[in-house]
Amino acid sequence: MNLANSKPCVAFERHDHRDCQHQLMSAAKALCAKRNTRLTRRRLQVLEILLQSHQPMGAYEILAHINKAQSTQLTPQSRKKTINRGALQAVAPPIVYRALEFLLDEGLAHRIESKNAYICCVRPGHQRAAQFLICRGCEKVAELERHDLDLLTDAARVGFTVDSSVVEITGHCADCGKNAS
Amino acid sequence: MNLANSKPCVAFERHDHRDCQHQLMSAAKALCAKRNTRLTRRRLQVLEILLQSHQPMGAYEILAHINKAQSTQLTPQSRKKTINRGALQAVAPPIVYRALEFLLDEGLAHRIESKNAYICCVRPGHQRAAQFLICRGCEKVAELERHDLDLLTDAARVGFTVDSSVVEITGHCADCGKNAS
DNA sequence: AATAGTTATGTTATAATATAACAATATGAA
DNA sequence: TTCATATTGTTATATTATAACATAACTATT
Numbered sequence: 001m002n003l004a005n006s007k008p009c010v011a012f013e014r015h016d017h018r019d020c021q022h023q024l025m026s027a028a029k030a031l032c033a034k035r036n037t038r039l040t041r042r043r044l045q046v047l048e049i050l051l052q053s054h055q056p057m058g059a060y061e062i063l064a065h066i067n068k069a070q071s072t073q074l075t076p077q078s079r080k081k082t083i084n085r086g087a088l089q090a091v092a093p094p095i096v097y098r099a100l101e102f103l104l105d106e107g108l109a110h111r112i113e114s115k116n117a118y119i120c121c122v123r124p125g126h127q128r129a130a131q132f133l134i135c136r137g138c139e140k141v142a143e144l145e146r147h148d149l150d151l152l153t154d155a156a157r158v159g160f161t162v163d164s165s166v167v168e169i170t171g172h173c174a175d176c177g178k179n180a181s
Numbered sequence: 182m183n184l185a186n187s188k189p190c191v192a193f194e195r196h197d198h199r200d201c202q203h204q205l206m207s208a209a210k211a212l213c214a215k216r217n218t219r220l221t222r223r224r225l226q227v228l229e230i231l232l233q234s235h236q237p238m239g240a241y242e243i244l245a246h247i248n249k250a251q252s253t254q255l256t257p258q259s260r261k262k263t264i265n266r267g268a269l270q271a272v273a274p275p276i277v278y279r280a281l282e283f284l285l286d287e288g289l290a291h292r293i294e295s296k297n298a299y300i301c302c303v304r305p306g307h308q309r310a311a312q313f314l315i316c317r318g319c320e321k322v323a324e325l326e327r328h329d330l331d332l333l334t335d336a337a338r339v340g341f342t343v344d345s346s347v348v349e350i351t352g353h354c355a356d357c358g359k360n361a362s
Numbered sequence: 363a364a365t366a367g368t369t370a371t372g373t374t375a376t377a378a379t380a381t382a383a384c385a386a387t388a389t390g391a392a
Numbered sequence: 393t394t395c396a397t398a399t400t401g402t403t404a405t406a407t408t409a410t411a412a413c414a415t416a417a418c419t420a421t422t
Contacts, residue, residue, distance in 0.1 A: 010339055038418085040370070059408070092373060097409065102370095113294040114347050116379095116408060131332060133341050144335050150327050151312060151350065158191055158323065159355025160314050166295050166349040169332065174340025219389090221399070240379070273402060278380065297379060297408095 009122045011054035011140040012133075012173040020122075021051045027124045028108050037106060045069075046099035047120065050109055054140045056117035063096045112141060114168045119143075131167035137176025190303045192235030192321040193314075193354040201303075202232045208305045209289050218287060226250070227280035228301065231290055235321045237298035244277045293322060295349045300324075312348035318357025 009020050028047060032039040039047070049065045050057060067090045100118055103109035108124050111117070112132060122143050123130070133142040155162055171177075190201050209228060213220040220228070230246045231238060248271045281299055284290035289305050292298070293313060303324050304311070314323040336343055352358075 012339060012341075038370080040417095042371070093409070094373080094411090095371070098371080113349070131335075133336055133339070135341075136344065142339065142341075144332075146331050146335060150331060151325075151348065154312075154325050154327060155314055155350055155352070158193060158314070159358065160193075160316075160323075160350070161352045161358045162350055163317065163352040165351070166347060167332065168294070168347040169336055169341070169343055170346070171336070171342045171344040177340065177342045219398080221388095223400070274380070275382090275402080276400070279400080 009054070011122075011142040012135065012138075012175065017053075024051055024120060024122065024124060028106075031108070031125055032106065035106070037102075042095060043099045043102050046096060047103055047108060050103070050118060050120040054119070054122075054142070056112045056115050056119040056134075056139075056141055058115075058117050059093065059096050059100065062100075062118070063091060063093060066091050066096070110143070112168060113166050114170065129165045129167070132169065133173070134168055134170045135173040135176050136170060137172050137179065140173065142173070190235070192303075192323040193316065193319075193356065198234075205232055205301060205303065205305060209287075212289070212306050213287065216287070218283075223276060224280045224283050227277060228284055228289060231284070231299060231301040235300070235303075235323070237293045237296050237300040237315075237320075237322055239296075239298050240274065240277050240281065243281075243299070244272060244274060247272050247277065291324070293349060294347050295351065310346045310348070313350065314354070315349055315351045316354040316357050317351060318353050318360065321354065323354070 009015055025047070029039060045066060046062055049062050070091060100109065100111075103118075104111060106124075107127055108121055110119050110121055110130060110132070112119055112134065114134070119132075119141050121130070123145060126145060128145055131144045131146055133144065135141070151165075152162060190196055206228070210220060226247060227243055230243050251272060281290065281292075284299075285292060287305075288308055289302055291300050291302055291311060291313070293300055293315065295315070300313075300322050302311070304326060307326060309326055309328075312325045312327055314325065316322070332346075333343060
């Protein structure tokens with residue numbers, strides 16, 4: 001299956017998310033294999049957490065997921081130990097931030113600047129900068145891909161060389177717009 | 182003088198910044214007078230600090246400016262007191278964040294999401310969302326105003342209603358591009 | 363397999379950014 | 393003036409992120 005050609009998921013549109021997750025996970029593995037970069041257990045875990053929804057998650061929210069999983073996966077003995085050691089057992093922030101750094105570098109996740117949060121990329125392998133539609137109702141985020149000619153023309157006009165761009169549009173998606181406004 | 186019609190300052194272009202400051206300050210005062218909103222001493226102080234340059238400033242950086250001014254403005258006696266009380270005398274973060282909130286609401290300043298920083302608006306009174314060119318060389322930020330038809334069309338296509346937008350383009354301005362790249 | 367070099371993870375502490383909650387003061391309207 | 397409201401001041405704490413260093417895991421070579 002050629003994932004690069006499959007239609008990108010628009011978060012607001014109803015879709016089989018289970019399928020969506022699997023496709024994106026496969027694509028991620030394939031990409032890292034091709035690039036010879038290491039999608040390790042931790043990085044995979046963070047990606048899996050991000051893939052659970054099309055809603056951006058804060059780093060500490062991701063951390064909480066990991067710690068919850070951590071405590072669930074314990075044997076009775078080690079669970080007891082963990083409880084005795086209290087919060088010290090928990091995974092710490094740098095773990096998450098480093099995994100996120102990797103995923104961002106590989107284009108497997110994006111940072112939503114206006115929310116200090118992170119979201120899975122629905123077009124892994126497409127290096128072009130993306131634009132985001134952020135719904136304030138359902139909190140889902142859709143990823144678009146445009147060339148933004150208007151803006152880039154303006155930038156060029158003043159002699160500006162573009163390295164990267166952040167485009168985040170906040171509002172209400174079709175469904176939430178009906179109910180909200 | 183009709184400020185609304187004067188050409189907006191493009192931060193990267195050489196200009197008489199003293200004049201720029203005065204124009205923007207007058208425009209701010211005029212706007213608040215017209216709207217019957219209160220540009221109080223604190224708010225004015227924060228706006229003045231932002232107007233010192235076209236570089237975004239962190240909230241705590243603004244705070245530092247205020248505290249520096251605070252200690253300078255003391256009489257010999259009260260300065261002594263301040264020193265005796267140590268850091269407790271210093272102005273605290275909420276002061277700055279509240280002034281910024283006012284300035285953002287009034288469209289006299291913008292928040293640069295990708296830098297968690299704040300910058301003066303160079304088109305006060307223009308409510309339309311702005312776009313920013315952020316230079317990594319000189320760290321200046323230019324404010325543009327475009328209609329972004331491409332993006333809004335895409336948004337409309339998926340039934341999305343826009344409330345607000347963040348557009349931040351990072352790179353190098355004409356001058357810095359020559360030296361850097 | 364042992365070694366060494368490198369990359370990744372774990373850990374501790376702390377930096378940087380932002381807000382909640384409540385007290386005191388200033389402002390504007392009656 | 394007096395009341396109601398808006399603003400500022402203050403204290404404490406929440407939230408987001410990184411520095412610095414220790415340990416462990418991988419990789420290529422012997």
